[in-house]
Amino acid sequence: MSSVNFLGINAAGQPASAAKNSNANVGESFRAAFADATERNRSAMGQGVSGASQAAPSQAEKEFLDYAGMSLEDKMFYAALASLGISKEEYDAMSAAERLEVAKKVALAMQQLAKAENTQEVL
Numbered sequence: 207m208s209s210v211n212f213l214g215i216n217a218a219g220q221p222a223s224a225a226k227n228s229n230a231n232v233g234e235s236f237r238a239a240f241a242d243a244t245e246r247n248r249s250a251m252g253q254g255v256s257g258a259s260q261a262a263p264s265q266a267e268k269e270f271l272d273y274a275g276m277s278l279e280d281k282m283f284y285a286a287l288a289s290l291g292i293s294k295e296e297y298d299a300m301s302a303a304e305r306l307e308v309a310k311k312v313a314l315a316m317q318q319l320a321k322a323e324n325t326q327e328v329l
Contacts (some may be wrong), residue, residue: 216280236308282316283312284297285313286312286316287308289315290311290312290315292308
């Protein structure tokens, strides 16, 4: 214990009893603010926040969510399409015959890639 505190004076030069009262007021103020925030959180979670509206997702968010929801096969297929310079939207807009031709090209590219990887494993 420092000599200043031994004399009953805090660092701000106030008597120690005044600091205790000040700390009690701060503690009460914090408890009240915490209780208020907790109550607002309960009402917001239970009934939704009034006046708040969720913004529509951006194009990047939509693309990410679409990608995240794809199977591994779809991700690989669209990555192969991209390597051929074809976007997902362009592929979706193609006729059935065009899609079949592109799918054949993608399958051939994947076979060649698998063959190349197998060759590297042997070496």
